Amino acid sequence: MDAAGVNDPLAVVAAAGDECRARIRAAESAEALASARSAALGREGRLQALMELLKSAAREVRPALGVALNALKNELTELAAERALALGSVASGVVSEDITLPPTTLSRGSLHPLTRTERRVVQVLKGLGFSVTDGPEVEDEFHNFVALNIPPSHPAREPADNFYLAGVPYLLRSQTSTVQIRTMETQQLPLRVCAPGRVFRPDEVDATHHYMFHQVEGLAVDEGLSMADLKGTLLLFFRGLFGADVELRLRPSFFPFTEPSAEVDVRFPGRGWVEIGGCGMVNPAVFAAVGIDANRWSGFAFGLGLERLAMRHCSVPDIRHFTENDVRFLRQLA
Amino acid sequence: MRAAVEWITSFLDGPKPSAARIAALLTDSGTEIEACEKTADGWIVEAAITSNRPDEFCHLGLARDVAAVLGRTLILPPHTAEATGVAVEQALKVVVEDATRAPRYTARVIRGISNGVSPEWMQQRLLAAGQRPINAVVDISNYVMLECGQPLHAFDLDRLNAASLNVRMARPGEKLAALNGRTLTLAAEDLVIADGLQPQALAGVMGGSNSEVTLATRNIVIESAVFAPRGVRASARRHQLRTESGHRFERGVDRNACSAAGERAARLVLEICGGTLAAGVFDLGGAGPAPAPISFNPARVRKVMGANVPQRKMSTWFRALGCSVDESAAQWLVTAPGWRHDLHHEIDLVEEVVRIAGLERVPERISMPLMVATEPAVRLLRAEVQDLLVGLGCHECVTPDFVREGAEASAALHMQAIPLAAALPVRSGEGVLRRSLLPSLLRVARHNQDQGNGTPALFEVSPVNGLGPTGTPARRQLLGVLLACDWREARAVLDAVLSLRGVQATPNAMSEANAALDPTARACFKSAERTLAFLGMPAAELCGDLRHKALYLEVDLEALDGVGTAARRFMGLPRFPAVVRDLALKVRDAVSYSAVEEAVQAAEAQDIESLELFELYRGASIGAGMKSLNIRITFRSSQGTLTTAEVDQRVQLMIARIAAATGAEVRGA
Known part of the structure; x- marks a missing residue:
């Protein structure tokens, strides 16, 4: 014990601490660490030797010295454990987990991408106050054509362009707009509904066409609705669906059941306009067909195809994937 | 329609707008320009014309919208022709037997022409618009059609038997040697233009080769007529002939302008091929009744559009579009021109204002009150079922509703209504609406088997449709699950689904007659007297070459939702040990x-x-x-x-x- 140590035991502890810390930190192998640990904390170690100072220290220094030794012991113990972790071995004799092992396979199922798409659309529309409603796939001509202002001579009613059903006065609906009519026939005004569902058109099946596909229709009827409400609603809807930086453009177009009518285009920053659906103000002829007073009420409607949305969103190049249901496809989009 | 930009702008006064500007203007006013490109014959635009605007199937029609948006004056081509020949009745006889199918029929005669090639300017415009030049007379009729939208036909007068034209219904089995080289066998529903002997044209669709105008032709008849859209469409379909002329008649032409178009063609023939125009014109049917004025309240525009448009602009636009406007009272009277078959009501005029003003003028402003959104109970159950089954490792499928006649069409569990079938099936024998999701899921299972994808658990949630006992449609919301597991595991899946509505169901024997499930392994599950589910091994007939043993589970979601409840009540925890x-x-x-x-x-x-x-x-x-x-x-x-x-x-x-x-x-x- 040198003179300085006797005179200032706290300085001795501090110096020893620095030395032990440095040695533990410098250990580059489990063996080196074990020896550094033992040199510091072992039975014959440095700390044990320092304990001897307590006996010889002046009475008034002893409490402070005791605290300092305890703190150093805890610190060195922790430091050694940390170093051990860093060296990849928790303690001698314990084998650590091989964290690079691959996972086993869980039998996870998958939600169909069209269901996912429909849910996203419906979720946003519900947030805007559009109740979800359902309508039949097997329709009569009144709901599929007449009430939608599609007169008997209209080419849209051609047998070759529709799935008329054999022997009965019904056909498979060619658009979800039929649900507009059914809703207005039965529900109290004002109303705000959306109707997702299957529609059918005898198109040749190819990469972008199928005879069965899905649409979502939106309809709002209230007092004093104008195209400003339509445009505002669509903007919120597409922001909800695609994010706040999406832009909206309406282009005048024609649908028998809305007037004025428009095509709906959206654009993402730095990309081109993409046509995504149709919309318009409910045609007074449609209101007349369901007995709604067009002088008091006005409304707007919009519709979009779910397949097209899902194809764009998930980079699906061929619409036939959706009905083929190859599980490799389903798993990728799950 | 493919249109030449130079041709469109030739009708505008003042400086000529660029092709890109024309394309943008037309798109923004309701005529989508799908392509705008420079070709060897000049700039062209491809216009997607909506079904309500047949008046735009011509360069003048497109130019009219452009002029209205730009506030330019439309320069109309001259259409008067000087008649110096004999009276037309001395040269030709025309009878219209069916005025319903041919509301207006006009014919002019020009004699002594010298037919050759058309002038270069005309050829260039035709080529730009996608028409191949043939000879001057034929080119002129195509040119006038592309100019003003009225299809025309020219006959070689000397090849018409008895120098006569009879617009009549065809006699069944009558033949027509068409211009495209085919011989058509006509039906009683076909309207034809016949001479004294035989049909010379399928009205509005295609002319015949017997009276075709050639370079040798000296005397011609120029037909400009209106044929009823449905009749033309039916004939075009029946004979599978898609022609520019048929396309325009199917959508409707301007009855009032019909004769003027014939005269315009006559003028061009006289200019280019010479000859003498016979005095007078056969005009059977004449112009249509004058259109009724539409009562229009300018204040309506703001209500519909949600934006202000000055009234002065509205009346200017209406006039530019060819309407006459009486603004003397608060309620205007607007009369549509003959070429606009889509303007009948106030809202139609509002739409005109909106599209010419441009939709970018409409603000995005919501005045609607807040509303609470609801969802039908069965849709909520559907979502719960989907999430549950995905969690249990099943893959959701979406399959078309059509199945094959025979075993697939007969497969029915919950839905026992009469099967419905498409009048025109998607594939031969495949047009029946499924009543169970089983055949569809088996198809998916076979596809995945063939792709080496193993035996995944599959499910679909979908309505199925049939015809109910009262002759009205019947619909059931079904869940179908196809599993490759044993009976007890399948029952565990069923129990999990039923427990979504707190329901337990007991197995019962199924009706003997059912052919969808194999009699050795099947049951129906009931609760509160209602059949909620079926479980069983699919009949071998339905499985086809499926190699693994499968079990099919079908749940009636409406029944389940009706029997059970989504509400839960805490029952306390047990106090004593088990x-x-x-x-x-x-x-x-x-x-x-x-x-x-x-x-x-x-x-x-x-x-x-x-x-x-x-x-x-x-x-x-x-x-x-x-x-x-x-x-x-x-x-x-x-x-x-x-x-x-x-x-x-x-x-x-x-x-x-x-x-x-x-x-x-x-x-x-």
């Missing part, structure tokens, strides 16, 4: 598990918390025709801790009861 006892039963194979279950329940049932089959074994060690059922019974009382003696006593009683009821050899464990 006592568990295992029993091993050796029993004949024919004894059902439910017999054992009933015997257990019958014996001192009040403290039985649960009964679980934890092992089912068949094998040589226990003998043929026998099975071993290992069951675990959990006893628990709500009154206090059960003693070993109490439980032992009940188990003894139970063993005796099971043995008596089922003949089982029972060992306590």
